[in-house]
Amino acid sequence: MIMAWQPQEEGLRQILQILKESQSPDTATQRAVQQKLEEFNKFPDFNNYLIFVLTKLTTEDEPTRSLSGLILKNNVRGHYDKFVPEVAEFIKQECLSSVGDQSPLIRATVGILITTIASKGDLITWPELLPALCNMLDSHDYNVCEGAFGALQKICEDSTEYLDSDALNRPLNVLIPKFLQFFRHSSAKIRSHAVACVNQFIMNRAQALMVNIDGFIENLFHLATDEDADVRKNVCRALVMLLEVRMDRLLPHMHDIIEYMLQRTQDNDEGVALEACEFWLSLAEQPICKEVLTQHLNRLVPVLVKGMKYSEIDIILLKGDVEEDEMVPDKDEDIKPRFHKSRTHTVRHSDGTENGEEEGDDDDDIGEDGSLSDWNLRKCSAAALDCLANVFRDELLPVLVPILKEMLFHQEWDIKESGILALGAIAEGCMQGMIPHLSELIPYLIGCLSDKKALVRAITCWTLSRYSHWVVSQPHDNYLKPLMTELLKRVLDPNKRVQEAACSAFATLEEEACTELVPYLGFILETLVFAFSKYQHKNLLILYDAIGTLADSVGHHLNKPDYINLLMPPLIQKWNILKDEDKDLFPLLECLSSVATALQVGFLPYCEPVYRRCVSLVEQTLNQHIANTQSPEQFDAPDKDFMIVALDLLSGLAEGLDGHIDKLVVNSNIMNLLYQCMQDPTAEVRQSSFALLGDLTKACFQHVLPCISEFLPILGQNLNPEMISVCNNATWAIGEISVKLGEETRPYVPLVLAQLILIINKPNTPKTLLENTAITIGRLGFVCPHDVAPMLQQFVRQWCMSLRNIRDNEEKDSAFRGMCQMITVNPGGIVQDFIFFCDAVASWVNPKDDLKDMFSKILHGFKNQVGEENWKRFSDQFPQQLHERLSSMYGV
Numbered sequence: 001m002i003m004a005w006q007p008q009e010e011g012l013r014q015i016l017q018i019l020k021e022s023q024s025p026d027t028a029t030q031r032a033v034q035q036k037l038e039e040f041n042k043f044p045d046f047n048n049y050l051i052f053v054l055t056k057l058t059t060e061d062e063p064t065r066s067l068s069g070l071i072l073k074n075n076v077r078g079h080y081d082k083f084v085p086e087v088a089e090f091i092k093q094e095c096l097s098s099v100g101d102q103s104p105l106i107r108a109t110v111g112i113l114i115t116t117i118a119s120k121g122d123l124i125t126w127p128e129l130l131p132a133l134c135n136m137l138d139s140h141d142y143n144v145c146e147g148a149f150g151a152l153q154k155i156c157e158d159s160t161e162y163l164d165s166d167a168l169n170r171p172l173n174v175l176i177p178k179f180l181q182f183f184r185h186s187s188a189k190i191r192s193h194a195v196a197c198v199n200q201f202i203m204n205r206a207q208a209l210m211v212n213i214d215g216f217i218e219n220l221f222h223l224a225t226d227e228d229a230d231v232r233k234n235v236c237r238a239l240v241m242l243l244e245v246r247m248d249r250l251l252p253h254m255h256d257i258i259e260y261m262l263q264r265t266q267d268n269d270e271g272v273a274l275e276a277c278e279f280w281l282s283l284a285e286q287p288i289c290k291e292v293l294t295q296h297l298n299r300l301v302p303v304l305v306k307g308m309k310y311s312e313i314d315i316i317l318l319k320g321d322v323e324e325d326e327m328v329p330d331k332d333e334d335i336k337p338r339f340h341k342s343r344t345h346t347v348r349h350s351d352g353t354e355n356g357e358e359e360g361d362d363d364d365d366i367g368e369d370g371s372l373s374d375w376n377l378r379k380c381s382a383a384a385l386d387c388l389a390n391v392f393r394d395e396l397l398p399v400l401v402p403i404l405k406e407m408l409f410h411q412e413w414d415i416k417e418s419g420i421l422a423l424g425a426i427a428e429g430c431m432q433g434m435i436p437h438l439s440e441l442i443p444y445l446i447g448c449l450s451d452k453k454a455l456v457r458a459i460t461c462w463t464l465s466r467y468s469h470w471v472v473s474q475p476h477d478n479y480l481k482p483l484m485t486e487l488l489k490r491v492l493d494p495n496k497r498v499q500e501a502a503c504s505a506f507a508t509l510e511e512e513a514c515t516e517l518v519p520y521l522g523f524i525l526e527t528l529v530f531a532f533s534k535y536q537h538k539n540l541l542i543l544y545d546a547i548g549t550l551a552d553s554v555g556h557h558l559n560k561p562d563y564i565n566l567l568m569p570p571l572i573q574k575w576n577i578l579k580d581e582d583k584d585l586f587p588l589l590e591c592l593s594s595v596a597t598a599l600q601v602g603f604l605p606y607c608e609p610v611y612r613r614c615v616s617l618v619e620q621t622l623n624q625h626i627a628n629t630q631s632p633e634q635f636d637a638p639d640k641d642f643m644i645v646a647l648d649l650l651s652g653l654a655e656g657l658d659g660h661i662d663k664l665v666v667n668s669n670i671m672n673l674l675y676q677c678m679q680d681p682t683a684e685v686r687q688s689s690f691a692l693l694g695d696l697t698k699a700c701f702q703h704v705l706p707c708i709s710e711f712l713p714i715l716g717q718n719l720n721p722e723m724i725s726v727c728n729n730a731t732w733a734i735g736e737i738s739v740k741l742g743e744e745t746r747p748y749v750p751l752v753l754a755q756l757i758l759i760i761n762k763p764n765t766p767k768t769l770l771e772n773t774a775i776t777i778g779r780l781g782f783v784c785p786h787d788v789a790p791m792l793q794q795f796v797r798q799w800c801m802s803l804r805n806i807r808d809n810e811e812k813d814s815a816f817r818g819m820c821q822m823i824t825v826n827p828g829g830i831v832q833d834f835i836f837f838c839d840a841v842a843s844w845v846n847p848k849d850d851l852k853d854m855f856s857k858i859l860h861g862f863k864n865q866v867g868e869e870n871w872k873r874f875s876d877q878f879p880q881q882l883h884e885r886l887s888s889m890y891g892v
Contacts, residue, residue: 100144307381389429424463593652624646792829
């Protein structure tokens with residue numbers, strides 16, 4: 001035993017004093033407390049006092065004792081490695097002797113402390129911990145058993161991987177069978193702990209659990225109707241995870257499990273209902289979903305739809321009865337942090353999409369209720385209905401349509417509201433089947449935009465946005481015009497939630513309609529600009545987004561003096577008010593970036609102050625980064641987002657102003673800053689700096705030229721396909737530089753070519769990266785055919801397959817010219833894969849005449865080389881369409 005440490009009166013008094021002060025709401029007191037704690041931490045036995053207050057000082061109230069434990073936990077987390085061995089031992093010993101404290105709060109605090117020590121010193125340095133806790137489980141004293149289980153549950157959460165490792169002789173082999181014994185314990189709290197402990201090991205398929213899987217499932221079924229809500233919640237959670245991990249074991253019982261989950265999704269306890277509702281989300285992703293659920297749809301769908309109704313507590317939290325709140329300023333904590341998506345160079349496809357869109361980046365939270373963005377039963381039910389609609393498609397409608405008809409016209413607003421949400425949730429999956437109903441439904445929904453309840457108006461905005469694709473495809477007068485008119489009224493709604501929903505929905509409509517909006521631009525801009533004077537902080541950020549999306553959607557059509565005079569003054573006014581360290585700059589910079597790209601030379605009158613500030617933001621961030629690296633205790637690390645967003649706006653300026661950016665670049669140190677950014681440890685900074693380098697190369701190559709020998713090696717080092725976006729932009733920039741540099745690219749080809757060939761042949765490479773890599777290889781072949789052509793055979797097949805889907809454009813043109821040159825230099829390199837080349841050539845709709853001649857020469861050359869008979873045999877393998885295309889365009 002360690003000699004019994006005893007506190008001194010004076011020390012104890014000071015610590016209790018500080019624990020009392022730290023419960024004060026006053027910030028000045030809080031700061032003083034922090035300072036005192038830092039001083040106290042210099043005394044080695046300060047932590048002994050803290051554990052003493054937690055475990056021994058029963059004269060104090062529980063909150064104070066618990067607080068003492070939490071301060072100790074923070075010390076363990078921060079500097080456990082600096083604890084004197086005696087102190088560490090004393091703390092461990094005290095923890096173990098207090099696991100069974102009378103007070104649930106103290107037991108929980110001790111449990112948190114134990115798991116923090118265990119995760120700090122790895123369980124290895126505390127070998128007696130697990131055996132001791134395991135023995136306590138068998139104690140007849142409820143408090144000891146419950147305390148030990150509480151601690152074990154936290155250890156299972158924090159050290160999941162570790163408990164199944166050889167380093168500790170796999171304690172799970174003992175723990176899992178032990179936990180299973182307690183599934184039938186008389187205390188609900190202990191049953192709940194036992195299930196929660198085992199649940200930690202489902203997802204990573206721990207061996208010890210897999211061996212006992214049948215016993216586990218049998219025990220779960222036994223607990224199915226437990227009277228305790230926490231136990232039911234843990235049972236539901238287990239079944240949801242088992243669905244992903246051991247479907248084979250659940251299949252024989254699937255019918256019963258579905259029946260059970262139907263019951264639980266309607267549980268009186270919302271926590272249980274939410275866990276159970278996750279089951280449907282999970283099941284929708286399983287291949288057997290359709291097979292096992294079809295017969296239950298008529299019961300499941302009504303349950304999900306019912307779960308979509310706002311609960312009374314939601315309505316209170318959402319201030320659902322407050323109709324007009326536009327004058328109430330927003331609280332900072334209500335504003336979710338926004339994440340800037342760095343610029344990625346993409347290639348247009350022949351179907352008009354741009355690659356990168358298909359990754360489902362729609363962040364339209366189900367029925368966007370911003371401040372309640374916590375996951376709840378309503379959102380989970382709507383998400384489940386959305387997923388099931390994608391599985392069952394129109395087979396869902398016979399069950400759903402009768403329910404919807406009743407709900408949409410219901411007297412009670414909250415039922416009507418959930419019907420509108422359901423209609424939005426199925427939009428994606430059941431689109432085909434919904435089309436016959438839309439000519440009635442859309443006008444009805446447009447009418448609901450002026451409902452007297454704000455929450456109904458808000459959800460209607462979202463639901464209509466989900467059908468905007470159809471709306472845009474109809475004659476404008478029928479739906480688009482009335483929808484736009486009403487939606488823009490809602491953008492100016494007196495209720496902030498409705499403003500938010502309308503602005504987001506309008507941004508979606510803009511993306512769908514693109515240039516179809518051009519006739520209405522004046523009207524749209526007047527509304528959006530008026531909103532500037534109305535909106536509080538949070539919605540302003542969404543308004544920037546709607547304006548940026550509008551600029552992206554209508555492009556150069558925005559470049560009219562009337563529009564510029566409407567739009568630019570309020571944007572520049574905000575730009576002038578915001579300080580350099582204000583994060584509201586992010587969305588504003590993103591918005592200006594889109595506007596600058598769209599306005600092109602129309603942005604010239606505004607470009608100089610914008611350009612200067614961006615350069616200064618990059619410089620400040622770099623300087624702060626250097627200061628922080630050199631003396632971290634003195635200077636905080638900068639928020640790199642300022643630099644990333646500024647680089648992206650500079651890219652927008654370079655793209656929009658083209659050659660006009662020259663006079664801005666000339667008078668600034670941007671190339672020097674760019675050199676630093678390209679070597680930044682943060683991937684997004686490099687990604688954005690390579691995008692800017694590519695855009696500057698296109699706009700004013702004379703300023704890039706002197707830096708090439710320093711820049712190109714850095715680009716070469718960033719051709720790492722693990723970092724997809726960085727690699728993508730570096731690849732694109734190399735291609736742009738080579739086109740401008742011409743044959744002087746030669747010395748740099750060895751730096752990049754081998755890596756590009758590796759990327760184009762790597763399985764599962766994203767489409768965008770493949771396309772950019774192919775274009776860059778083609779461009780290198782165009783300027784240095786003799787250096788690239790010898791490798792032709794290593795990439796030609798992948799190259800042809802990557803470029804067959806992209807639209808005729810400059811980039812494709814230069815890449816194919818390069819390919820033709822390489823084939824001329826090394827015709828043998830393409831013989832085996834010639835059919836792929838034929839297919840790629842056929843993807844051109846109208847190549848320029850001289851390029852068309854090149855194609856023709858190569859095709860006829862090959863045909864003459866192999867002779868008529870072999871050519872016939874070869875071309876008989878062509879699909880019909882390819883045959884016709886080549887013979888009509890090139891006469892082969």
